[in-house]
Amino acid sequence: MDNETFIQGINRRDTEAYKQIYDRYYRILVVYAENFLGNNGTSEDIVQDIIVNIWEAKMTFVSYNAFKTYLYNSVRNGALNYLKHQGVAEKYLEHLAQTYSPIDESEVNEEEIYRRLFAIIDRLPTRCREIFLLCMDGKKNSEIATELHLSIETVKTQKKRAMAYIREHLDKSYLWLLFIVTENMMLSDLLIDC
């Protein structure tokens, strides 16, 4: 389901589109809420409430971006509100609100970066995934080899496989975007030539 069809589905209250909210966003939203609330189940409740509310209030969105922004910011505000009701100190709330500032449609969204990367990592074979994750943590090949009882060569090969897979899928998911960007670049090159 492409983004446009997805948003139209949400606006029509199509169940399939709502299932997609879970497949695409549920996990990353819970992880985002855990930044505020820690890992105690409340995060899942907050995310669930937000999705149910979109359904019940028959919300419609003008674009996929507006939808994403709405999700992240609702989680942020929902979590801050929850803490406020729990009587958490004002100072700590301010600190949290500043650390995790509201997400703006026109700015880079860190959670979206994690979301896309995690979605691809999900599909890597188990060993390949383990090696790649340790590598992302900043570990050297030799350290990974020792930790997983593997040869350095195996680590290198698996890492390469992981990277090739990720590159391919990232490009695929952004294909339309690459196309638009390169087209613009070509236009600007032409303008300079003139």
Place this chain on the structure above:
Amino acid sequence: MEYIELLITKYLSDTISESEKQFLQNWIKEDTTHRQLMNRLLHDKNFSEKYRRHAAIDTEAAKSAFLRHIRKRVWQYRVWKYAAAAAIIVSAIVSAHYLFTEDKNPAPQFALAEVEPGNTRAILVLDNGTQLSLGENEAKTIAIDDSVSVEMSAEGLTYLPAATKKETKFNTIIVPRGGEYRLTLSDGTEIYLNSESELRYPVTFSEMSERKVQLSGEAYFSVSSDSEKAFVVEVGNVRVCQYGTVFDINAYDDSPEIVLVSGSIGVSNDTDGKEIRLQSGQLAVCGEEIVVTDVDVTPYIEWTNGRFVFIDRRLDDIADILMRWYNVEIEIEDKDIAELHFTGSVGRNETIQHIMNAISYAQNVKVTVSGDKIKISK
């Protein structure tokens, strides 16, 4: 921005090409916030930990809980949908019938007793175009925007003071015919919107020099005096500026009527911009000129207490009010009847039949349902 997100994702996973890296580096140099963002992402040493927490979350369980929740409601909805479909087929047959016979008095498509009074409902339009339908919602707090939360309940909408200061965003409440809606703005000002009305307002007033909102239709304002900023209502080219007040604005036609219940307000229009101060118990009718008279405010504001009060009102005007509240068409057959004057009071929860009976008894006119309209004739 999505392109930058892609490049960062590639950079993090070490799958970026040289030319892409160049592009990303230029972006990082553009702004210190870009550099800070990259630093934060690159020094996140708990990447695998974050991924593992992510992977452990049970999406399927959450999805099934959601589906169970909505299925109950979908079923209820279906029953109504089929009932509605049946009704449409019936009315289609009826109108097809009359299309061919061209009867001047088409058969009634509804009974007077079935016409429901208005109820609590509205549509909320957010700054980015997102729409929510509001009704007698269960009480809950929701985030409607980057930094703004509202409490929703059967009593209406209450804007909570914003958590963070950002550029001012505007929301709009649209109340359809047959609806009414109450809301409380972030400064504590309470507004009661009547049917077929629209109000546009900033979600927070912190960045504004005055508390300005725009209205069409009718609304009753109880302005919070808890602010040093003037509260201003714009209706077409008329400006109502308050100084701690309760007032009603009725702007369904070209000459908005403003009634001051208590406090003090100034009214001005585009023509000369001169502000006229109202005393409590005064009515300003804003045509080409602003005309001020002393009035009894009750008939102007009783709708907010759930009653219609008509004092020597033209039937034509009464019909307009009823059409908005009951969401029906009323046709008055001739001019003489339209000019009849009525005095009386009736609850807004009464059926329209009750009101129509009262009218027909009082002035010996005939009320019938003709096609999809209510017809008042001699």
